[in-house]
Amino acid sequence: MTVVRCDNVVHIYRAEDDDVVALRGVDLEVGQGESVALLGPSGAGKTTLLWLLAGLLRPSAGGLHVLGRDVEKLSPGALSRLRAREIGVVLQNPARNVLAYATAAQNVAQAQRIGRTRRPIGELLERAGLGHVARRPAGRLSGGEQQRLAVAIAMAHRPRLLLADEPTSQLDRASATAVIELLRDAASESGTTVVVVTHDPAVGTAFDRSLTIRDGRVGSEGKDGTEYLVVGRDGSVQLPPALQEILPPGTRAVARALPDGVELRREAE
C-alpha cells in the first residue's frame, strides 16, 4: 500500500516583497513500512516536504496523497484529525514537541489519548533511554532528552506514518543510535512508514532508502547500498558534488546516447 504519494509537488512561500520557491516538482512514493531518510544541503526544502506530509502546510501545486487521502480535498478539521490519529510528528525544535509542565510519562500518556493502539509507556521510555526521568517535568529535561521524549511521544499511539525533523541533531552517538533503532523498529515491528529529515549519514545507511533533496526536488536516491540519480520531469539531472568537480555548473557538455544510458562529455576545447 502506498502511504505517501507526491506528484509534481510545488511549494512557494508567499511574502509581500519576495516569493520563495521551496519545492519545485517533487515526485515521490513511499510504501507501508518503508523507512526513508531525507538528506540534502541546508535550504534544499527537506523541512518543507516534511511539513507538507504532516498536513501542516498545503502544496501550492501538484498532487499530494497521504494515507490514501487527497490532501487537497480535506478540510482543515479532517486534516488535523488525520494527523492526531494516524500520524506522529517530531518537529525540529525539541521544546515544541513536549508539554513542559507535564512529566515525561504524562506527555506520552497525553499523546495516547487519541490514536489507534497504544504502546506501554514504561517500555517506550525505557527504550528511548528515559526510564530514569519518567517522572520529571519535560521542561526540566536536557535538549537531548527532550528530543528522545519527542520521538517517544510521536510513536506512542502507533501511528501509520511517523515524520521526524532532525531527531538526532542534539544527541551523542550512543543516544542517536538508540533513536535510529527505535525508528527503524517502528517500521519493521508495527508496519509504520517512517520519513526522517536528517544531516546524519548514519540515518541514511540504517534506513531502507535515502533521498537527497537539492534545489527543491529529489536529485538522487540511495537504495540497497547503490546511489541513483533521479531524472526530473523536465529531463534535468543533478550531478552529485563529486561529479560537479568534473563538470562544474555552466560547463557546456555533449550528451551522447549509449545502448543503456547517456554519456556526458565536456565540449572539446
Ligand SMILES: Nc1ncnc2c1ncn2[C@@H]1O[C@H](COP(=O)(O)OP(=O)(O)OP(=O)(O)O)[C@@H](O)[C@H]1O
Ligand atoms: N516560512 C518561510 N517563509 C519563507 N521562506 C521559507 C520559510 N520556510 C523556509 N523557507 C525557505 O524555503 C527554502 C527551503 O527551506 P527548508 O526549511 O524546507 O529547507 P531545509 O532543507 O529543511 O533546510 P535546513 O537543512 O537548513 O533545515 C529555503 O530557501 C528557506 O529559506
